[in-house]
Amino acid sequence: MSAPPLTLSGIFEQASISPRLYHLGREIAPCSPETFQAFEDQRLPWPLPWQQRARVAITFAPPGDSTSTPLVWFLAFPLDEQGLLEPAMRDGFIHRLLATLGQQPLDALAPVEGVDPLMKDNPLAFDPPPLTMALFHALAARDAGQPASRFSEMAESYFNGLSTREHGSSLGWQGVADIVARKDETRERQWAMCLDALDDQALQALCACLEFFPPTTPELLEALAEQNSVRTGEVAYSCARAGLASREGRASQWADTLLGRDVLADEDLAILAVRGWHHLEHETRLASFLEHLARSSTLDMSRWLKELALLPRLRLPLIMMLRDAPEDSALALRLSPVTRH
Known part of the structure; x- marks a missing residue:
């Protein structure tokens, strides 16, 4: 056997x-x-x-x-x-x-009364948060050639201006996830023209989904950048997360603008590391990001470096920059001998 x-x-x-x-x-x-x-x-x-x-x-x-x-x-x-x-x-x-x-060779994998015995008390199992679950269902349904959920019609009408925009809080994750997972360039351009009309909750819902299905058109990226500049607090940051998640050239320019500042807020650094990490696959941007990170007195530098070093495409350039940091740089001053060697 x-x-x-x-x-x-x-x-x-x-x-x-x-x-x-x-x-x-x-x-x-x-x-x-x-x-x-x-x-x-x-x-x-x-x-x-x-x-x-x-x-x-x-x-x-x-x-x-x-x-x-x-x-x-x-x-x-x-x-x-x-x-x-x-x-x-x-x-x-x-x-x-x-x-x-x-x-039970045939039936063992089927859940019993809604509970999967293989997932119960399984240290590998986890429960995705609501947004992740909605996005997963939207993507899986799309890939399987299945229709979007019944919630998508309400979201479609809302973001296309066919229904009142006074009650953005009534939108659920699933409907927004469905329309974002199935978006095309035409739809992105439609959304770009209406972002300024959205209330804060609706804009944040759209941006939260765009973080995982990033914008591809210059029009939507420009609109997100504009809303980032005119909105405040978490709403502005949600626009930055959605925009910087994109791999398009306009998003790289956005990253350059942030990194060109004398001082960068902790939240901006976190956004670049979590959503815009692919923009750091660039020698100048990575060096600038690390200097800003080293100057932060509140972020756990070791934690962020470990997270970024796990990304295969960033691991080697990151290690080399840590080892070769100029002695008078903020980065070198923050690094311990153990970290550098």
């Missing part, structure tokens, strides 16, 4: 199950089975780590039943300092899974 598979990918393959996988951490996006397999084999660091975890949604039909509602596992795998899988908890879950399948 052959040895049982040692990875979740291997178990799915042996059971002839083709799951859909999604990143549910720093970004909410599809994850290829090849990426997940390489991660499980410890051949590849997790590309989108969040809080030192690889947060994944795995959705699949139960074995032998492709017509029922797909099952969904929300799993957060611990990572080592290089972003690779720490396999102990994953292996424990696999042993539990194999034991369950050995007892």
Whole structure:
């Protein structure tokens, strides 16, 4: 008898199950089975780590039943300092899974009275917050060719100006997530023309979803930048998070403007690290960001450096900049000998 598979990918393959996988951490996006397999084999660091975890949604039909509602596992795998899988908890879950399948090969994966026995008391399992759950459902439905939820019509009417904009608080996450997950350039341009008419709650809801399905058109990015300049407090920051999440050139210019300031607020630094991290894949921007971070007297510099170092594309340039920081720089003064070497 052959040895049982040692990875979740291997178990799915042996059971002839083709799951859909999604990143549910720093970004909410599809994850290829090849990426997940390489991660499980410890051949590849997790590309989108969040809080030192690889947060994944795995959705699949139960074995032998492709017509029922797909099952969904929300799993957060611990990572080592290089972003690779720490396999102990994953292996424990696999042993539990194999034991369950050995007892009930076809029915074991189905939840009993709404409770999935494999997720109960499972240290890998996590409950996504409401926004993450709404965005995941919106993306999964779109990818499966299913219609948007019944809440999308209200959100569509609201943001297109077809219904009154006096009650933005009545919008739920799911409807906004649905229309943002299915947006195109035409819709982005429509939204760009109406951002100034939205109340604070509606604008924040739209921006919160755009953080994970970022703008692609110059018109929407310009409109977000304008609202960032005229709104205040958390509403302004929500516009910055949505805009800087984009990989377009206008968003990179926005990052340059922020980093060119003499003093950068802690919240701006956090936005760049969490939503605009891809703009830091640039020598000048990364150096400027690190100097601003070093000057902050309130942010935990060690924590932020560890988070950024887990990003595969930032790890090497970040380490090199930490080692080569000029002796008279704020960065060098903040770094301990242990951190630098």
